[in-house]
Amino acid sequence: MQNPHTKSGFIKIAGLIALVVVILLGMFMLSSDSFEKESPTIHLKSTSWNLKGTFPIEVSDNAGIKSYQVSLIENGQKISLDAQKLTKQNEICAAKSANIAPLTQNITTQSPIKSFCIGIQKPQNLKNNIQSFLLEVSVTDTSKWNFFRGNTTTKQFHIQVDTKKPQIAIVANSYKITQGGSALIIFKAEDENLKNIKINNGNLDFTPQPFYKEGFYISLLAWSKLHEDFNAKIIAEDSAGNVSVAPINYFKQKKQYRDSTIPLTENFIDGKISSLVQEIGERNLEDFADKIAIFRYINEEVRENTFQRVLNASSFVDTESLVENFSIQAFAPLKNGAVMASFGDHRTFTYQGENVSESNHMGLDLASIKQAPVILNNAGIVTLNEFVGIDGNALVIYHGLGLSTLYAHLTSTNVQIGDSLEKDTIIANTGNTGLALGDHLHFSVLVQGYEVWNAEWMDSSWIKTNITNVIAQAKDIINKL
Template sequence: MQYHRRQGGFVKLFGLIFVLVLIGGGIFMLSSDSFEKESPKISYKNPTIWNLKDSFFVGFTDDSGIREYSISINDNGSKIPLELVKEEATKCDIPVNTNNVCVSFKKPQQVKSSNESLELEVVAIDNSKWNFFSGNTTTENIKITIDAKNPQVAIVAHSYKITQGGSALVVFRAVDDNLDSIQITNGQYIFKPQPFYKDGFYISLVAWDKGESTFDGKIEVKDKAGNVSIVPINFYLQKRQYRDSTIPLTDNFIDGKITSLTQEIGERDISEFPNKVSLFKYINEEVRDYSFNRIYEVASVYDRDSIVSDFKINPFAPLKNPAVMASFGDSRSFSYQGEIVSRSNHMGLDIASIKQAPVISSNNGVVSLNEFVGIDGNAVVIYHGLGLSTLYAHLTSSNVGVGDEVFSGDIIANTGATGLALGDHLHFSVLIQGYEARTAEWMDKDWIRDNITDVILESKQIIDRL
């Protein structure tokens, strides 16, 4: 009897141990990364439109890693495996680690450019020991729309010429069922066109940076499949020579205007600068760059989606009977004790009249900036439409606020000497999508008629005939 009781005890103990092992094993399986239950994730371009020219990329991600993967074409019930090339994870826009896989494939022979679509079966199995060590499986069917046609682009009309440092206008048509992006480049800057007059037509002002010797104007249209059409804009290019000058710096100027402006900005203490040259370079270079970037930030943001039906602009004349103090495009070198220490470009027109002269808005617009901006001092920016803004700088005071609508003939401010200005005057700039352009053009009614107004009128007449 004692033997049987002892034997029964062993059986109970063994059973308890077995149950504990099962429970422990279950807990281990549920908590261990080796037995994770998450299925692999499959990522690909969305929307799924393919031009058959570029490679198509598919990414696989899983915490336990990818053990197997395959991609096949579903062709009337049969599956045709594709030859896959392993790629860097960044090409599939997935995290870079050893658990993830990125693959690509090129146009299969079975698929023609005339096909409207194709269907893929994508399978991925991870390294998990779940499902009795067989892992988790994801199967996904992907329907890809085929678009192998380039967008259609045709120029309707444009300004005859563009001058170095100046502006021009272009109107064109861009058509594609899967249109994605449209931009104009000049070899340096990018300009975004706006819808114009009727569906499928676009309009844009462009500018040629005065510091660039060439202008390579092109319209680039891209669709969602990655097809790209590039069309040159055949402006007549007119080179222009701008004035170079050397300005000697004096101790009085640095100790006076430069020091006081640094203190007014308040970003750095005068004691931080080891010498007078470094103090001047801070204002002329670092603060100047800040001022440019701030003005660009404001003038480059506007409604680009609303259709432009017309655009009328008066010649700008911000002061009555002004005297010109400095012209657009002047290149300035600054010397101290006989040595060139800094350079800058004057990208506006300096004009002066009486002190505290009223500043006039020559055109309707909306105020997009009214604040103290580095070397520009108290400044106002007005947006006039079609990417065109104007800057009024060195003001003593202004009569407008951000968001205010102004009209032709309104007095918006008074001239002054704030910022980097030695005497009372107005710094006036014209901005094309945030980039400075030659002011003289926009103050000339004949230039505006020939290069803007007539081009828009001609474009509308052509579009009406199409």
């Protein structure tokens, strides 16, 4: 007969071993990513839908998505809907997903994906003229938690059906726009679920600002000298995906800008260009294959970087504050300044008889005495004050309504970033920093970051006709509505 004390000791040892195993297993489960307890997340960008196209649903999980299901809840019953994973080509969620074939619901992927977008089409059994419906989304992750069943999140969403497009009505606008120039537009846009409004000119987008009274908007826009075509339109979109487009009928005036050919000399490349490369300090002269490569670096790469830096400093638009008025005077930044180079000049550079590079001069060069004072003709806020590539020491001043001015090649400045400046302030002194051969001021006017024809904004008559009078006319019309 077995000794009872031996049997009892064996049971205690076995129990102790089992307890240790359970503790170790518990510790493993708590620390292992395979047993993570965080449930999947489900996100809708909008809870309204026009029943057209695909309605997107973003799902994500730390471990990965194993399965998902989307159902229509009708009279307390679930009606399963065909939900497919959207590929990169047509997904409209913010989720980053792999470019693979669509997946139907409840299909387990071979390699779990942590975040992607699924979409549904209009349910076939949805009643006509329905104003809303209840949608249920259920997602399970690949975790082994919950007895290997994973974590599941189930959410219900009330989806509003909205098939009405935003209403757009133009109130007033400038009569014409010149290639390279600017124009103004004031309009009304209405929709209960208005999400986004923009103005597109066929190449570039411009953001309007709230104007005068609720529901009205104002914007300057530009026709770039670099673009031959111009077809302006207002585009309004609501959160349900309805889009309205309204054309803006400007009289379009083409303009011929000057073309010039500039031969490059050894002295110019060895002198000003090479010195600028060293001053910028991003590359060594020894890094370039030849002198043409040095010039192209400055005229193309550094020029583009300069454009982007100025664009970033001058493209801010306040879409929250209401614009009640916009008063601007003609710019005259340099007293008795002689024009050295005009806006829009197209330059072709040659070396030893061959065309080697091109550029467009997107400002006005003015010169008077050395280190002449630069005058700010309109109040504004300093948004850039630094050495910027080919512009050298440069200032950007924001005047409101998306309008900024650039002052380049300066010797010194008298202001700081963020300063609110009154008109007639002396802001700097002219110089020859950057890509400048002599002391002068490079002056540019920018609409939401894009250079426009300076002559318009230096002409009080043009400003009155195309800006001031249009705003006054719009206010009269709005007051009568």
